[in-house]
Amino acid sequence: MTKYHSGGCLCGAVTFKVTGDLAAPNACHCDQCRKQSGHYWASTDLNEADVEIEGADALTWFQSSAKVRRGVCSQCGSFLFWNPTVNDTIAIAMGAFDQPTDVNLSMHIFTSQKGDYYEISDGLPQNER
Ligand SMILES: [Zn+2]
Numbered sequence: 001m002t003k004y005h006s007g008g009c010l011c012g013a014v015t016f017k018v019t020g021d022l023a024a025p026n027a028c029h030c031d032q033c034r035k036q037s038g039h040y041w042a043s044t045d046l047n048e049a050d051v052e053i054e055g056a057d058a059l060t061w062f063q064s065s066a067k068v069r070r071g072v073c074s075q076c077g078s079f080l081f082w083n084p085t086v087n088d089t090i091a092i093a094m095g096a097f098d099q100p101t102d103v104n105l106s107m108h109i110f111t112s113q114k115g116d117y118y119e120i121s122d123g124l125p126q127n128e129r
Contacts, residue, residue, distance in 0.1 A: 002019060003019075003020060003021060004017055004018065004019060005017070005018045005021075005022055005097055005101065005102075006018070006097070006098050007092070007096040007097035007098050008080075009058075009073035009075075009076050009078035009080055009096065010073070010076040010077075010078045011073060011075050011076035011078075013055045013058035013073055013074075013075045014054070014055040014056070014058050014059055014071075014073045014078070014080060015053075015054045016051060016052060016053045016054065016080070016092065016096075017051075017052045017054075018046055018050055018051050018052075018092070019051075020050055021102065022044045022046070022097075022101055022102065022103045023044050023045050023046060023103070024044070024103050024104065024105075025042050025043055025044040025094045025101075025103055025104075025105055025106065026042070026043070026106055026107045026108065026109050027040050027041065027042045027105055027107075027108045027109070028040060028041050028042075028043070028108075028109050028110050029109065029110045029111050029113055029114035030109075030110035030113045031113050032064055032065075032070075033110070034113070034114075034115060036064075036072075036079050037079050037093075039115075040108075040114070040115070041079070041082075041093065042093070042094040042095065042105060043082060043091040043092055043093050043094055044092055044101075044103065045089055045090075045091050046090055046091070046092060047089060047090075048083075048088045048089060049088065051092070058073055058074050058075055059071045059072070059073065059074065059080075059081075060072050060074040061083075067086045068083065068084050068085065069083050069085060070082055070083070071083060078093075078096060079093060080092060080093050080096050081093070105122070105124060106124065107124050107125040107126065108120055108124060108126045108127065109126075109127045109129065110128070110129060111126045111127065111128055112128040
């Protein structure tokens, strides 16, 4: 039996379905992810071919850098997708998934840009970039 993980934005206008297991998520502490999420952003990297998005007309894509666009719901503002335009991958916000996700956070990235108001103390690997 094929396994699926589903989820969506806060208002429900945008939903998604992922075929197969989720990749182990990481938490990104870069300036862009902190600003867009309000703290740091945990996501799982997936192949676009395994991801089905419904309600895409409610999605707004923000081009945050030359090679990356970020997808938010235009109605409720949920930050759902981080999508490089140069390959076939897409990262989806862990907080947007229905539970159980069946994965555990694996590492912290861009910790060189982390906020000064918290410590990372869960013992997971930390990458400065
Ligand atoms: Zn929404």
